[in-house]
Amino acid sequence: MSHTPYGALERPEIRHTSLWHQSVTIFRRNLIHIKRMPEMLLDVTIQPVMFVLLFAYVFGGAIAVAAPAGYREWLLGGIMGQTIAFASFIVAVGLTADIDKGVVDRFRSLPINPAAILVGRSMSSLTHSFIGIIVMSLTGLVVGWRIRGSALDALAAYGLLLLWGFAMIWIGILVGSAMRSVEAVNGVMFTTMFPLTFLSNAFAPSERMGTVLRAIAEWNPISALVQAVRELWGNTGPAPADAHLPMQHPVLFTVLWTVAITAVVAPLSLKVFRNRTMQ
């Protein structure tokens, strides 16, 4: 160990930093994680691509849809909806790992706004999910998916996906703060998110489901999102007249659902996060 005098206690200037600066720093740290462990991206790349191929080519023939260009084009909106719903999963896993390893404690011992931990985590998780959305779009183009509406509508569809991602962050923070290990997060998320995304119009049209199942599927918030992006991309016509209300106004309901999820889950998730980390 060398004994160089250590700047003889000349203290570097500690500047006041903004929440934005702190969040971006943590965001960049999380991006380095993805760079060092690219396999973290498998969940938004290989996995949805496999879903596209599986559904498009294995089940596709058996599922009839009222779409201009057939099932494959119709499917894409569903896979996109599922991918962005899993943003909650990504937030939860990252947050639990950081709490578990004491990283959150270390950050909280620094002169920063603790919210930066959550904002930085949310930014990187949304980036993560949007890498998936881009990969899905490209895969879609290869298997025959096309944007048939206006450019503005197409952008609006991507905007809704992003908005949905923001609502999912709160669920991620809630689950991530409540669970004690990454394994527990995996367990909870797989057993809830998969049935939730399948109990919707994401993979099969809700019109031919039984009455009760159809009501559940069409009131499932994910269905509104999926119907909205399909309509905006011109991948499906309007919902049939007997469809439940959210299917008639999918864009409006997508916005309402995100506001409702945020209003209910955000305060709860912040409380659980605070309780967990202030122990």
Added chain:
Amino acid sequence: MTHEHAIEADGLVKQFGDTLAVDDVSFAVPRGSVLGLLGPNGAGKTTTVRMMTTLTKPTRGTARVAGHDILTEPAAVRRAMGLTGQSATVDELLTGRENIWLIGSLYGLDRRTIDRVGGELLERFSLSDAADRVVKTYSGGMRRRLDLAVSLVATPPVLFLDEPTTGLDPRSRVELWDVLRDLVDDGTTLLLTTQYLEEADQLADDIVVIDRGTVIAHGTPLQLKDASGKAALVVTVSRPDDLPAAVERVREAGLEVHVEESARRITAPAEGLSDITRIAALFDGSGIEIDDLGLQRPSLDDVFLNLTGHRAEEAEPAAGPDGSGADPSAGPAAGHTTEDEEVRA
């Protein structure tokens, strides 16, 4: 900051449900000194540190760090202190240099300062060669050193170290001690928790012993040892045959003796160094050959056993009510038997 004390704990209490994890803990640490917070697993050391570093709010009481109250000025406290937690919380997927950048940037240091101070720290902690390697490839000792380096990037005047050497091999431990001594020489105030009595003995100016959430002793290592019991005079004779004669002489000097025949050793309570010269005079010209004559002070381990009824490193319930549950093989050197195990509260 003109405060005489860098750290003051003032009646800290922390209650979790029905359990009182910390019960009215108070102490003060003068600037530029080292306080050892000593106690077994679960004694409340980590909770005390978490309260003082603003990570958790005390149920009652408060503390001041560098003159700032933890309850009313937590932001100022965080600017004035560094914390190295119990498990090295460096980021495994980042390189050493990136870890320093991360914390430096969050402290609000500009890039140039981070590069300069970070470079110095890496050099100082012998991590320059590994600076651009991912931490996952580091050894336990390297991680601890990086952890400490990261805590020092903003040169905090007060440093909290929670069991800084747990899980380290003896060599890495001694190296880390050297680093800590340098820091104190530079004027940093240190509070370190440890369950290793040797560590507290080596580094601390003052020791606070806590057990089951309360302070059970407070003083310098020497004071604690003195309070714990008298020093002992130990005479070892060269020839077993001389033992009875030697015992006779010590007894004549008015001392109560304890004899260990197999070790050819006589032990007697002693007041201080003057007893050594007195006893040495007894043997002068007596024809009794002596191998060794010395004063043995109680170790901090003895102090702990004396104060709490159990040894420092055993989990509380494992100890018998009178401490007799201690492993018979655990002699005064018990401090070394578990040191390579990762022990967590």
